[in-house]
Amino acid sequence: MSTARVAIVGAGPAGVRCAEVLVAAGLRPVLVDEGMRDGGQIYRRQPDGFGRGYEALYGTEAERARALHETFDRLRARLDYRPQTLVWNAADSELHLVRDGLSHGLPYDAVVVCSGATDRLMPVPGWQRAGCYSLGAAQIALKAQACAIGEKVVFLGTGPLLYLVAAQYAKAGARVAAVVDTARRGDGIRALPQLGARPDVLRKGLALIAYLRRAGVAMFKGATPVAIEGADAAGVSGLRFRDASGRERLVACDAVAMGYHLRAETQLADLLRCEFRFDAESRQWLPRIDPWGRASVAGVYLAGDGARLQGADGAEASGALAGLAVLRDLGVPADQGQADRLLRVLARMERFRVGIARAFPWPWRQAADLPDTTLVCRCEGITARELRRVVTDEGAREANRAKAFSRVGMGRCQGRYCGLAGAEIVAAASQSDIRQVGRLRAQAPVKPLPATTRQAAHEPQ
Amino acid sequence: MNPNDSDVLIVGGGLMGTTAAFFLRRRGHAVTLLERGLVGQQASGTNFGNVRRQGRFLPQLPLANRSREIWGQLPELIGHDVEFLPTGHIRVCYSEAQADRLETYARDARPYGLELQMLRGEAMRAKFPYLGPEIRAVSWAPRDGHANPRLAAPAFARAAVREGARIVEDTEVVRVEKTAGRFVATCADGTTYRAAVLLVTAGAWGNLLSEQFGEPVPMSVHGPQMAVTEPVPYCLVPVVGASSDSIEEIFYFRQVKRGNIVMGGCARGPAYPDARRAYVLPGSPLKQFVQLERIIPALRRLSIIRVWSGIEGYMADDVPIMGPSAKVDGLFYAFGFCGHGFQLGPGVGDTMAELIDTGRTSVPIDPFLIGRFA
Numbered sequence: 092m093s094t095a096r097v098a099i100v101g102a103g104p105a106g107v108r109c110a111e112v113l114v115a116a117g118l119r120p121v122l123v124d125e126g127m128r129d130g131g132q133i134y135r136r137q138p139d140g141f142g143r144g145y146e147a148l149y150g151t152e153a154e155r156a157r158a159l160h161e162t163f164d165r166l167r168a169r170l171d172y173r174p175q176t177l178v179w180n181a182a183d184s185e186l187h188l189v190r191d192g193l194s195h196g197l198p199y200d201a202v203v204v205c206s207g208a209t210d211r212l213m214p215v216p217g218w219q220r221a222g223c224y225s226l227g228a229a230q231i232a233l234k235a236q237a238c239a240i241g242e243k244v245v246f247l248g249t250g251p252l253l254y255l256v257a258a259q260y261a262k263a264g265a266r267v268a269a270v271v272d273t274a275r276r277g278d279g280i281r282a283l284p285q286l287g288a289r290p291d292v293l294r295k296g297l298a299l300i301a302y303l304r305r306a307g308v309a310m311f312k313g314a315t316p317v318a319i320e321g322a323d324a325a326g327v328s329g330l331r332f333r334d335a336s337g338r339e340r341l342v343a344c345d346a347v348a349m350g351y352h353l354r355a356e357t358q359l360a361d362l363l364r365c366e367f368r369f370d371a372e373s374r375q376w377l378p379r380i381d382p383w384g385r386a387s388v389a390g391v392y393l394a395g396d397g398a399r400l401q402g403a404d405g406a407e408a409s410g411a412l413a414g415l416a417v418l419r420d421l422g423v424p425a426d427q428g429q430a431d432r433l434l435r436v437l438a439r440m441e442r443f444r445v446g447i448a449r450a451f452p453w454p455w456r457q458a459a460d461l462p463d464t465t466l467v468c469r470c471e472g473i474t475a476r477e478l479r480r481v482v483t484d485e486g487a488r489e490a491n492r493a494k495a496f497s498r499v500g501m502g503r504c505q506g507r508y509c510g511l512a513g514a515e516i517v518a519a520a521s522q523s524d525i526r527q528v529g530r531l532r533a534q535a536p537v538k539p540l541p542a543t544t545r546q547a548a549h550e551p552q
Numbered sequence: 553m554n555p556n557d558s559d560v561l562i563v564g565g566g567l568m569g570t571t572a573a574f575f576l577r578r579r580g581h582a583v584t585l586l587e588r589g590l591v592g593q594q595a596s597g598t599n600f601g602n603v604r605r606q607g608r609f610l611p612q613l614p615l616a617n618r619s620r621e622i623w624g625q626l627p628e629l630i631g632h633d634v635e636f637l638p639t640g641h642i643r644v645c646y647s648e649a650q651a652d653r654l655e656t657y658a659r660d661a662r663p664y665g666l667e668l669q670m671l672r673g674e675a676m677r678a679k680f681p682y683l684g685p686e687i688r689a690v691s692w693a694p695r696d697g698h699a700n701p702r703l704a705a706p707a708f709a710r711a712a713v714r715e716g717a718r719i720v721e722d723t724e725v726v727r728v729e730k731t732a733g734r735f736v737a738t739c740a741d742g743t744t745y746r747a748a749v750l751l752v753t754a755g756a757w758g759n760l761l762s763e764q765f766g767e768p769v770p771m772s773v774h775g776p777q778m779a780v781t782e783p784v785p786y787c788l789v790p791v792v793g794a795s796s797d798s799i800e801e802i803f804y805f806r807q808v809k810r811g812n813i814v815m816g817g818c819a820r821g822p823a824y825p826d827a828r829r830a831y832v833l834p835g836s837p838l839k840q841f842v843q844l845e846r847i848i849p850a851l852r853r854l855s856i857i858r859v860w861s862g863i864e865g866y867m868a869d870d871v872p873i874m875g876p877s878a879k880v881d882g883l884f885y886a887f888g889f890c891g892h893g894f895q896l897g898p899g900v901g902d903t904m905a906e907l908i909d910t911g912r913t914s915v916p917i918d919p920f921l922i923g924r925f926a
Contacts, residue, residue, distance in 0.1 A: 180834045182831065182833075182834055185834075187834045194834075194838055196834070471783075471810075485706065485710065486710075489590075492590060495597065495702040495703075496702070496703065496706070501858070502782075502783075502857065503782050503857050505857060505858060534832075534858045534859055534860055535832065535834070535837075535858075535859050536837075536856060536857070536858075536859070539782060539855035539856065539857050540837065540855055540856050541853075541854075541855045542781070542841045542844055542845070542851065542852050542853070542854050542855060542856065543841070543852050543853070544837075544838060544841060545838065545841070545842070546835065546838045
């Protein structure tokens with residue numbers, strides 16, 4: 092039995108399946124997770140005392156959610172599980188964890204980062220108003236707390252989550268004022284060959300849309316957002332957009348849930364000094380990995396949406412495969428048949444990933460067209476005008492330079508929400524390719540670290 | 553004239569190089585500045601941003617005073633204020649012995665024109681009521697302050713360009729030599745630049761150039777340990793620094809107008825000049841939190857949102873190198889500012905321009921000459 096110390100970051104589908112593989116080989120991995128319970132974002136488990144059933148919480152994914160939770164519950168005693176623990180930094184083969192105000196180091200021989208994804212956001216005039224949420228946040232409110240973000244909600248953006256969360260809201264009894272998708276009808280049709288890699292998922296997606304239609308929800312494709320209307324004190328009052336025919340429309344609402352598919356959470360991979368490459372399909376910089384999930388740094392493995400946006404099923408497969416890669420690299424016998432099967436699954440997931448990226452493209456040209464007065468960086472309150480000014484007047488043509496001069500990406504979110512749109516604005520203002528603009532370098536802490544944090548005297552057990 | 557020829561060639565586009573380019577243009581010299589990356593990216597752009605004179609090595613004060621005058625000429629001088637604020641600077645200490653040292657320093661600094669006010673007991677608490685109970689004394693420099701290092705060198709560079717300087721970024725000098733009375737700098741892409749005068753302002757990499765002229769110097773590199781909090785309403789006016797013999801207690805912080813508190817100190821981190829990267833040790837912010845709470849307990853409620861570092865060159869005697877070469881005519885140096893160069897920057901640029909233009913300096917620079925290592 093190997094005594095190697097393997098750390099897994101994140102107890103979502105990738106992290107739990109990775110842990111399963113390692114435990115089966117006789118290891119006792121450390122599973123660190125920020126959440127109160129396992130399941131990650133997609134299979135988030137409700138807090139104690141909430142009694143909704145799997146069907147109500149996870150819909151068509153109830154069985155997968157149940158299977159993952161049961162796997163975790165079965166593994167629990169054979170894991171060094173650290174919930175409510177943030178990996179705030181990483182350096183020199185050591186993770187730095189904080190829990191209950193105490194920080195301590197966790198040295199590892201191998202680390203599997205399953206950090207997941209967050210919503211990719213595109214600024215729109217008024218998106219700083221109260222009542223404007225990301226799709227993910229809107230879904231968490233529902234899943235974890237059985238709350239809706241408003242009484243009458245507009246869903247804006249693009250991607251599978253747009254329809255999923257809108258349908259979940261409709262099912263839960265919230266009023267869905269409209270689903271406003273920036274992807275055009277033709278985008279989805281052209282992506283059918285890739286989307287056909289997973290006909291079951293495609294069918295589920297179409298069923299969601301049919302459900303929304305039956306529920307009488309107004310749905311728009313090929314939309315161009317104009318503004319989230321409202322007042323500073325009262326918050327959101329409506330969404331103004333142009334429909335595919337160019338006609339301007341105003342939909343009244345008291346909340347907007349927005350998101351443009353997802354962006355990989357890559358800060359830890361960056362702090363671990365992994366190499367990145369530009370993924371043209373998603374227009375994002377992603378850590379470089381081999382088919383097994385090995386990063387460019389020895390001992391570092393990446394799985395799930397934090398490495399490739401392949402969704403929950405892809406996360407389960409890539410997590411398990413990364414676990415097998417860890418075993419191989421440690422010299423522990425691993426199941427080659429299982430690896431071959433997972434590699435085939437992931438090839439299919441990858442084809443589907445490309446299909447999703449094409450069916451719901453990031454509307455990057457909108458960034459160039461944003462009015463000057465639009466806030467790009469909500470944390471620091473920086474407008475598109477100021478960001479463009481540092482490009483044109485001060486020569487900041489690279490993402491980190493533009494950040495240094497304008498403060499876009501310098502605030503509490505550290506560019507996790509404004510960075511991708513900010514880069515598009517810099518590219519447009521400097522008339523250069525998005526690759527030339529580069530990506531914001533991540534710095535610790537991964538999330539804000541309270542100044543009350545102290546070095547722990549001993550490692551907690 | 554070949555466009556790659558100039559009167560003065562400057563290698564290194566930090567604060568020293570860009571300010572020198574600006575002031576040399578003001579004196580009418582044709583200037584080309586070569587920068588390997590982007591101007592102000594290394595120590596000049598990543599330091600704490602202290603415009604602090606108190607606490608400096610006394611013979612450095614005339615230069616620091618000259619620099620302070622230039623800081624006071626912003627934004628008019630270069631068309632940008634680089635967020636310079638003459639907010640005052642306080643040095644605090646935890647022991648009577650240290651307080652006595654501050655008192656001695658205040659007395660010794662007075663002949664140099666630096667007026668410091670010592671405050672203890674009730675007077676200190678009345679003036680700075682937010683200080684923690686462990687603080688025994690304050691040395692207050694009302695005219696010191698702070699500025700934004702991310703903006704300073706780029707702003708001087710743009711002003712220098714407006715004055716007619718040529719600044720070439722993304723250009724790495726691999727070899728420098730003097731042949732037939734002219735300096736020749738050969739870049740990584742094979743391009744050459746020539747000038748009668750060469751000024752090396754290459755910071756932590758200065759030694760790589762000085763040794764090509766037979767003047768190696770004992771230098772080490774370190775990364776400052778910086779962190780910044782989320783913004784809170786602006787209320788902390790002076791820059792605060794703790795004076796101590798223990799590096800863990802040497803901690804400093806300031807609040808910027810938009811509310812974030814920038815902090816640094818308690819340790820020095822590793823720096824990798826070849827990779828051009830330096831890191832914050834994970835333990836550093838944790839050490840800083842302890843000191844922050846000792847100095848202003850109320851600030852413990854904040855969170856930091858980012859840390860960063862940069863590459864600073866330190867001389868073995870903790871004194872920078874500035875002045876003419878001891879061996880080669882027409883060769884000048886200004887590098888190795890040992891983590892305290894930001895405040896000096898504009899004064900160094902102005903003084904080097906004066907030295908190159910007239911052969912003399914109106915502030916003494918004898919303690920900084922490279923010949924001390926010969």
